[in-house]
Amino acid sequence: MPVPQGRGLVARSLLREDAYRAIRDAIVDGTLAPGERLNDSDLVEWLGVSRTPVREALARLEQAGLVQTKPGRYTIVSPLDVRAVRNAHSVTAAMHELAVREALPNLSTAELEAMAEANARFADALRRNDADAATTADDDFHCVLVTASANHAIREVLERYTPVLRRLERLRFSSLSGRASVAQHDQIIALCKAGDVEGAAAATRANWETLAPLIDNLADDDRASDPSATVTPT
Structure with missing residues (x-):
């Protein structure tokens, strides 16, 4: 399932924690499906924030085992392991x-x-x-x-x-x-x-x-x- 359409899902004052929770919850509820590629620009547009909180959120999600990243190539939602x-x-x-x-x-x-x-x-x-x-x-x-x-x-x-x-x-x-x-x-x-x-x-x-x-x-x-x-x- 692609990243949801729309701009500015959350306020422009979004903090790193809010970005993390928004992406995490989309993974947990299946909106972002296992194996789906996560593009920074799509997430930026969806959440209405800059790339910095998105990239920090993805780094945390990788530590939590919810995403997998190949630097310079791709980031995907982790399959259920x-x-x-x-x-x-x-x-x-x-x-x-x-x-x-x-x-x-x-x-x-x-x-x-x-x-x-x-x-x-x-x-x-x-x-x-x-x-x-x-x-x-x-x-x-x-x-x-x-x-x-x-x-x-x-x-x-x-x-x-x-x-x-x-x-x-x-x-x-x-x-x-x-x-x-x-x-x-x-x-x-x-x-x-x-x-x-x-x-x-x-x-x-x-x-x-x-x-x-x-x-x-x-x-x-x-x-x-x-x-x-x-x-x-x-």
């Missing part, structure tokens, strides 16, 4: 588990209510088969605990690795396989209310582990398309 997804999955699950452990002792009633509200939006989005809204609501649900942990290192790690998973996770939220997450979120909330740190941490990890079958399917697809390929298990 099994090894990268597995690595991101294990790191992300561990960070969310740690966030629960650090957040729960001081979790407020307002934060528990925010989690419940986000899960209600999540359930509604799934009923409407709105994968984008479901992804946003799921982010909001987990973000409550990440914010409450007050651990900036957790947030920085998740900022880098979560987008890799979100590209895959949108497939789950577009199908019936995502419905189980609503009940899992409810369980996490209940365990947090009860002050059960170990239980809430385990339930959170279990929630993120539900991505494992999608990753396995991705590996199977890779093998089917390239019988000579091997995938290192983790």
Whole structure:
């Protein structure tokens, strides 16, 4: 799919972070498809900014594994890579588990209510088969605990690795396989209310582990398309 048409999608005062997020989100939601070439001039016109924030954004996206660059030749949206997804999955699950452990002792009633509200939006989005809204609501649900942990290192790690998973996770939220997450979120909330740190941490990890079958399917697809390929298990 080509870069969306139109000028000045965001304000001229766009910062580097805004450019990064705009391109990242277009990759995650599939607007910019795997393997698609990214031309600086097209991105500049689309976002309505100079080349500098675009190039800085692409450099960050390359570090995050979302784009691949051959200097002087091309920049493309990275295909979904099994090894990268597995690595991101294990790191992300561990960070969310740690966030629960650090957040729960001081979790407020307002934060528990925010989690419940986000899960209600999540359930509604799934009923409407709105994968984008479901992804946003799921982010909001987990973000409550990440914010409450007050651990900036957790947030920085998740900022880098979560987008890799979100590209895959949108497939789950577009199908019936995502419905189980609503009940899992409810369980996490209940365990947090009860002050059960170990239980809430385990339930959170279990929630993120539900991505494992999608990753396995991705590996199977890779093998089917390239019988000579091997995938290192983790």
